[in-house]
Amino acid sequence: MLAVHLAHAMAGDPCDVCMLLRAYFASDDWARAVASPVETPAETPADSSAGSHGDASSTPEMFERGISSAFVDQLRDMLARMSELGASIAREGELLSAAREAGAHGERLELQWRLAFALRSEYAAAVERAYPGEYRLDSSRLLVEGASVLRQSAAAAGSGGPSSLPEVLIVDDFQDTTLAGLRFLEALADAGVRLLLVGNPDEAVQTFRGSYPEYLFAEACEGPLNAARIGIAQADRAGDRAGDRETDRVTYRDIVVSRVSLSIPSPEDDPTPLPDRPGKTPKREGTWPIAMLDAESPRRNDGSFASALYRSPREELDDVVWRIKRARLDGDAQWNDMAVIAHDNATVRVFGERLRRDGVPVRYSSVTRPLSEEPFVQGLFALIELARLRREGMDGTSMTLRQIAAFARSRVATLMDGPLITIGAKRSAEGRPARIEIVESAMSALESLAGVIGAEPGEDDDADDVDQADTAGTLSELVQAWNGLCHRRSSRNAAASAGTAPAGTVSVDESLVDATAVPDADAPSFGVNALYAMLALDDPHAPADMVVAAVGQVLGTDPQLKAFQRLWTLVGKIAEGLVTLTSREPQFALALAWEATGVARVWQRTAFANTPDGRAANDRLDAAMRLFQYAEGGASGHDIVSFIERVRSMQIEADSLAHVGPIEQAVTLTTPAGAAGRHWAYVWCPAIQQDVWPNLAERNTMFGGEDLGDVILHGGITRDDTARAAADVTGDPRLAAVLSSEKKSLLVALTRADRLVTVSAVANDDTLPSDFLYTYLPERYCRDRNLFTPVGRETVGAAIAGRSRQARSPATETAWR
Template identity: 25%
Template sequence: MVPPVLDAAQRAVVDHPGGPLLVLAGPGTGKTTTLVEAAAARVEAGTDPARILILTFSRKAAVELRDRAALRLGGARAPQATTFHSFCYGLVRAHQDTDLFADPLRLLSGPEQDVMVRTLLEGQRRQRSIRWPDDLRAALTTRGFADEVRAVLARARELGLGPHALSDFAARLGRPDWQAAAAFLSEYLDVLDLQGTLDYAELLHRAVLLAERTPSLAAAYDVIYVDEFQDTDASQLRLLRALTGPGGTLVAFGDPDQSIYAFRGADINNTLDFEGAFPGARVRALTVGRRSASALLAATRLLTSRMPLTRLPAAAVRAHRGLTPIREGGRVEVFTYPTAGAELDNIADVLRRAHLEEGVPWQDMAVLVRAGGRTLPAMRRALISAGVPAETDGTDTPLRHEPAVTPLLTALRLAALPLTTTAVDPATDGAEPAAGAVVIPAQSAGPSAAEGADAGEREGFPAAALADDPAAEPDGDVGSAVAEADADAVADGAADADGAADADAAADADGVADADADADGAADADADADADAVADAGADADADADGSPAAEPGAGDAGIGVEAAIALLGSPLGGMDAADLRRLGRALRDEERAAGVKVPAPSDVLLARALAEPERLIAHDPAYARGAQRLGLLLRKARELLQGGGTAEEALWVLWDGTPWPQRLERSARRGGAAGRNADRDLDAVCALFDTAARAEERTGGRGALNFLEQLEAEDIAADTLTGKTARTDAVRLMTAHRSKGLEWSLVVVAGVQEGLWPDLRRRGSLLEADRIGRDGLAEPLTPGALLAEERRLFYVAATRARDRLVVTAVKAPADDGDQPSRFLTELGVTPKDVTGRPRRPLAVPALVAELRATTVDPEASPVLRDAAARRLARLAALTDEDDRPLVPAAHPQRWWGLYEPTRSSVPLRDRERPVALSGSALDQLANTCSLQWFLGREVKADAPSTAAQGFGNVVHVLADEVASGRTPADLAVLMERLDTVWDALAFDAPWKSRQEKENARAALERFLRWHTTDRGGREPVATEHDFDVTLEAGEYAVRIRGSMDRVEADPQGRAYVVDFKTGKGAPTKDEVARHPQLAVYQLAVREGAVDEAFDGLRPEAGGAELVQLRQGAAQRDGGDAVPKIQAQRPLEGEWVGDLLATAAGRVLDERFAPAAGKHCDHCSFRSACTARPEGRQTVE
């Protein structure tokens, strides 16, 4: 390789003869090139490469340095380049006492350390082994307190404090919380030693002690190069001083203007006091800016003018900040917008215009924000909807939350749990059972004993009261040791998180980068490598032979939960869609009826049972049952494997390999595009799961699948991986400013630069105040000035990521008390431009097609304009690719659903030769409200599942029937006792909702009893829950009316009076009651003989009907809230009911189901596909 041409400043660094040297290297100044050339020059001058050490912070940077050095010198001559943590691991391994440690020390990952700390805190809370202050005791088991404790441990080890030193320090300062933390540190270190593990702070601490106590190490290297020196903490500085020794050569590249990791222990003073820490040190600066164009350098230079560096030589600082650009040009723009939505829309417009008009590749653009936990997902969705491909980093997601991992873990848990375990009994255990838990007895084809309807039957309560739908059926040397560490990627993970992942995790905790963060310089998300899990501290010793916990009555995870079963069937493991689930559920219900079960269990319960007994599915159509049968057999196979001593990894492989899912992902990954990127991400996640399971087995030796799942569930933070997360290469990158360090793009948008957010000057306080543990006493908290300086440095880092164009945006609300732009916007030397509106439309093909289509039908547009729009649509529709496939299919009228003729079924919905079957509620929908709603809900049966409110009504109706028929006395206490037997079978969203509705049920029953026991004009009940089925003529149609009357009474004149109980929250108006279709149908049925049997075979005259609103109290003049609201309908007059029936029957036979808007739309399940609604109109037009 031909050596690069160096400028004078770079050459001066390369030619540095020896001794300590600090190189001030600003963004884009050729720092990496200079470092590699300096190392290469020494090798070419005869220095042994093994005596050259290059240290950096991230694994990515270490790999880049190794690759560039190997390319420059050849692989055999390249010096070692590694991270601090990898070097320390090799150092500790090389000096490990083999008598004490038969196996190599293993590193805890961030998640594993988190679990260990929380486990020890829980044990101390129970045993009171450590005296934590009383005001902290309640917080011991919280995740936040565990984070605080970890920060104290890391800070103590960073400063070289052991348990006794920390305890003495705390005693001198009167800090009992730190004394307790010192006791915790002692116990924690004992556990680490017993397990043969280390965390990253402890690793660095022990490496420092080794280096300081082993003078020969200082002679091991002729020169040490350090990249990103401004990110070093106290312990890393001590390590460098020990390795360099007096008179050694250390070349440190750093930029104090980019020191942004104070929250993790990085100390800018290491750079500012370099000459004091390394006597005889010189300071040089790289002076040529190779990244940013001149306009951008000028703007960012204004930022640095507000960041004084008084302790460094003034000449070096001037040279460092007065960079000479290698090219002119560049743009810096600052925009403000009235709302956050307008800001997002305009950012999308900036990005699309840069791509379409200036040819900037998507991957050469980025949007940076201060804190991204809440803003980045919404920003990504907004950009994608505007036609901008966007990608965020996913490194903050714990493994168990990865979409591809979730179904595998769910299936593993179902396989690990014995099917015969019983669910928790709230009465004995004191806890509520898991929602939807279903106990699956082995080889049971009948309804579950835990199912709500059957529970009711055991108490004598009619199971029909709990049906799904009231109107339908319920549906040796240091170098070699370090090389080995690198090869195995044992410790490099810490550095990656040092540079990125933890920054976001900390920033998102409360919107500031260093809030409650780990102050240890070794990050939470760092350990990718051979890190050990916490052993079985606090684990249950009672285990079965297979290593899983012994089954106990009351195990909360017992059985197959309905919710988990449905989710698993609909996951890639089951491969079933909603239609398959619906068809299979109906088939299983039909099977139950054929077996003599009068009221089958709900479909989802039967589906859950089918997973336990997949042989039941053999007789069902494979078109919809294959996925469930395959999954059930896989679960059985995995369960048998675990019971036979198999590992979690082996069971996961059985579940994964037994489905078509891997092949589908492979095909998608090969095809590329958006689906390919998603497939890559899923495959990475699944590989990480298998790797985690394998490492857990190696570490703990057969603790069982449930213990493995428990470990994953306990990990609340993300672990680093060897390869990182897969990110699409043709997308705009969205990330935080912390994570952007070391990266660059042609166009950078720094968004959301608001006062109060950036800079955020809130004090980074914490409960245990780890940051106040100082070298020489109590450290003072950061002053507002220091906080502002750190925030300005972070803004500087974000702004210097751009090569050609920098756009800074903020919201400037019209109101004085609204969001206002940050002071930083005025520090770039550019006048902010106020943009008051949004772009007219997104610069995307779908938006263009939408605008052209709207123009073609706009009555206010001129004929010439409409014609021009139509011609352009035709041009777009005619565009094809090399395979003659349309490039813009949405432009062709054949794709416009609104132009399609309504479809007609080849099989009539109803036979015209037979009466049309209707009910009272159906009549109202067909004739008065919305016939489409009737068709989709009643005929297609696509309505939403039944709700607890419907179950509420069913139960109240049944109890009213029991009282009226004399089977139950009219006593509220008795009725409430009966209610208690079935109430828990109603699935409410939350316990408080269940209690609230039970009180409402009590009030409804009280109103009913008062109504029932008072005189109602001499009327007496003659029938309750009276079924009827009559056929009558309605115009030219024969109509069959079917239904059930809640109550039929005889008045003193012998007329039949129909009562309908209502338990809903709404009520019709007086005028609506007069023409209430359901009441009218009841009266019409009376005329046609529907109640003759109740009147000794005589045909009574219809005397009227009424609605009894049990959930609503009457007006004060009618008795007040204690009695129900009564809404009566007089005896029928005229033929309006017959006309309604004729209209409804005609619509059914003619299949005319047109949508109609009204109040009924508020609770309709089909609004999103309804042309009468704005949200549905776009679907078909």
């Protein structure tokens, strides 16, 4: 959709949405956009685009610089947020009016929201054009449309509602429901369905995706649902499992959890004292306000909570992995009893790879990388696209020769840099990636040589060397073949233009009278791009084998040549196979390309080895299973073209819903969002660093999604000075909301352990432990002194050392307990 507007800008024919995009990108940076308006109140976005900012750079340059992956990601999030919040087209004027009332910041918001509404309308129209006569919905619209259908069905069926609805619906984790989900539940209630909503606002882990937990609970009780709030008494999970019902036993872990819970405020007005609000853990000694426990308190070292401090991330990684293995080997813990919960997927991946390298089975709670980022998936798609281009030929594509060359070159680079085309491969080893640079150097040499020796028909180079004569002859044939290809393309274009041109129009082909004239104005001259176009098309008059042979004369027996030859052999094989396919469904084209590569057996053998190559091969096989499961799911597109487009548009891990192969015993690695609703005996929470946990970067800034939520939920933007003065101690309600979200994720992580939870951080010149550790664990972390944990030591030894240090310094204890 955005590519269309980029094409408009390149063609110099901008539409109204293009002008909105230009006005959007006209500001130098976000801070200046907030501090000073992009346009004056009297100007429209289209008018302002011709102002001083518009002269800074051309529209195509502005679009190419601004339309980044981050822009596309936030646009997707904004479109989903608009649907979930109920920002319909009918409310556009109301919302834009609210933005205008917010001063300078509101002027920027008005432009952002105007652009978002315009792009959403274009997106809906594009879906309608792509799937005419079909009822296609974006996932964010499902609950909105479902609520509408329910209300219509209830009105048609009377007060009893449709008979197919359940009598009772239980909703777990209600705190992570979106506003659209709440409206759907209200429609169910109107239809006669009884609801049981279970949740805790302090355990919301989806606030970054549009969940407003405190508002949801208040609206459920005070809104149309008129729900009755019932508190559930807490239970000691570990005691229940062991048959011990002494729920009044308070551990140090309980104290830390209570400190976190009681520090989370509500953004909604609530006169109830903080400790008495629903979902809060009980107030205990030293929790509210937070106070350090007495040095002699037995709870400080009761074995329910461990902490560690390291000098470097490498130390932390080594020691955490060592303790996980010791817990399995020396204790009664199974792999399934342990989990590592980190703030983000990058940390999850680091610890997962290290555990796998040490032979520990791991289980990721979610797919940590989308299919579109898997190198072998990119290579498989590139093979299929090159094969389709070759099958269609020059007459079957709308691309120019220059575009064909660029298309082929990018796909070849992907393949040569991936695991499908390798050199040195054996039955027991997959080899190493090929190097396209060597092949392109040979192609550049052919381009230079063609200009030196001349390649006009009938010329004799009088070369003394036979090999040079052979090369000259091959080059002569290549250049003639390329010129012929260009002439045929030009003739077809002229014929097509003559068929649609008005009567009396004269078409002149200068190449017929001028030997130096370019047959196709958009065709590249003979060189690397021309060779790529010939390879891709494999035209009968300009065969690809001729190009491969010429490159081979330059490279000789170089293994890179064999990889390059194998690539084009695969393209030809797949192109022939596509003709014989009996179904257009994507899984058949994928299977054809997968079988042609022949990598399955090699990867299967390699995956048995506990080596980096073995683990990489195992990951690729898992990705292949996910890819084929997704292709067979039916929702990925009706042919291979739409399937490839769909997979490439995946920007987040949740886009892939394919099952992961089951593992009977494994350590779970996850984020707080993936840990919600689950429990383990032992939990490690590493890398609790400042600016990582909490990460206070403001969310959804490119389109003002949070401000849109404020307007719809509260009727205005809570960003002015009066709102800041009324906010909590942070001084900024938006910052307070982000901080509360980070506290909630920490609370979820700490409450996943039934027996022992371990937190750790690194302190050195480059990074500091999080303020969370200094605030919630004053007994373990001291700002004035770092007490580092010995790496690879038995827990008992560390505890003994800790007691000796604690005796010298009652205010602090060892980092490991």
